[in-house]
Amino acid sequence: MGRVSDAKEKLMEAVLELIWTGSYGNTTIDQICERAGVKKGSFYYFFDSKADLAAAAFDANWQVRRAQLDSIFSSSIPPLERLQKYCDFSYRFQSEIKSRFGKVLGCPLFALGAEVCTQEALLRNKIQEMLEYKRKYLETAVRDADASGVIRAPDPAAKARMILSYYEGQLTHARIQNDVEGLRDTARGIFAMLGVKEKSAAADRNAAVA
């Protein structure tokens, strides 16, 4: 009963884009409402605050991202290839973003995390949680690579943390430099960290058939 609305969704889309293309602190509720084509009264009907909206928006967005990651990190793909695919995807995605917005925008999660972690506990917790999920995809890939013998990694959790720092660092760097070219090296860096030899990479590729 009552009328139905997509204002909630419009607001979540708007806040994501504004944070990503700008920053959290710089986006106002008025701006969000204007971009969403929603009046402020409606904003407060659905959300308590900017932080509340942002948390909801990142939550909803995470569902989309999760599906992408599930596909990229599918267990049916040889582990090192998963990492390669992830980096390739990241490069292509950021290139597309750059041609759409005129700017490299990097990883919204990491940039927002760095900005608000000392001030907005709610958002910080959300972001920590999502980064931890990301880390787990990496950890599984590392563990699988170790199990299949293509690398030696006694502590997959630690390696995954390293890789995640590096990966996010690369994206953030690309954002600051407004240049995607550095992202071409991401996979190379990860493989170096894992001590992958050319032979191992070949073995990994063959594992697809085996």
Add this chain to the structure above:
Amino acid sequence: MGRVSDAKEKLMEAVLELIWTGSYGNTTIDQICERAGVKKGSFYYFFDSKADLAAAAFDANWQVRRAQLDSIFSSSIPPLERLQKYCDFSYRFQSEIKSRFGKVLGCPLFALGAEVCTQEALLRNKIQEMLEYKRKYLETAVRDADASGVIRAPDPAAKARMILSYYEGQLTHARIQNDVEGLRDTARGIFAMLGVKEKSAAADRNAAVA
């Protein structure tokens, strides 16, 4: 002639601390003035805007940082040891910050860069420049390590970019997680990226004597 003042310095200190413990977008000119113990009239006497002040503050701060880096990356120290020292320093520094502020704060340059790069061209350029300086310290260390034969690195500039992304990623991660423990692994990650073997590390250490 006329009177002398340290208001400029107090304002620069204040803005650095506020940005670092919070964020750029969240710190207001009133806050800066209050923390500096300076009236707003004086603020506008010395600076045109928050961005102007921040740029001046980061510039001044860079001079201090540069001296630290010159010491850590001294050519008289074996190249791999320089990297180890850099990571050790970073861990100690962040630990100290955490006990002083109750929070891990990471790298102010990188966090600010990620936050404002799409909005404040002046600051973005400053930060790009400083990150480039940082990269050069790393590049020299990598090149020296290659020259002395302890590693093989045909493209020291690219390796330095990788290391920088990783290093900054680690610091930002520490900030978001509010935990310094991950920083213990930074040097290990860098050495892995460089393909350092135990033997090479030993050779590097001996180079100090040679």
Add this chain to the structure above:
DNA sequence: GAAGTAGTTGACTATTTAGTAGAATTGATT
């Protein structure tokens, strides 16, 4: 088609914020 619920609206208040003007003060220099 009546009734009730879900959502919308615009107009409002109270704060916060950036930025300004000009008088007042300080201290170095002569």
Add this chain to the structure above:
DNA sequence: AATCAATTCTACTAAATAGTCAACTACTTC
């Protein structure tokens, strides 16, 4: 001790911003 540039201070304006509210509208279900 007089001068005058450098700095500070108070009080102000205008705009931006967060947040509220009661009246209104549209949909759904009975």
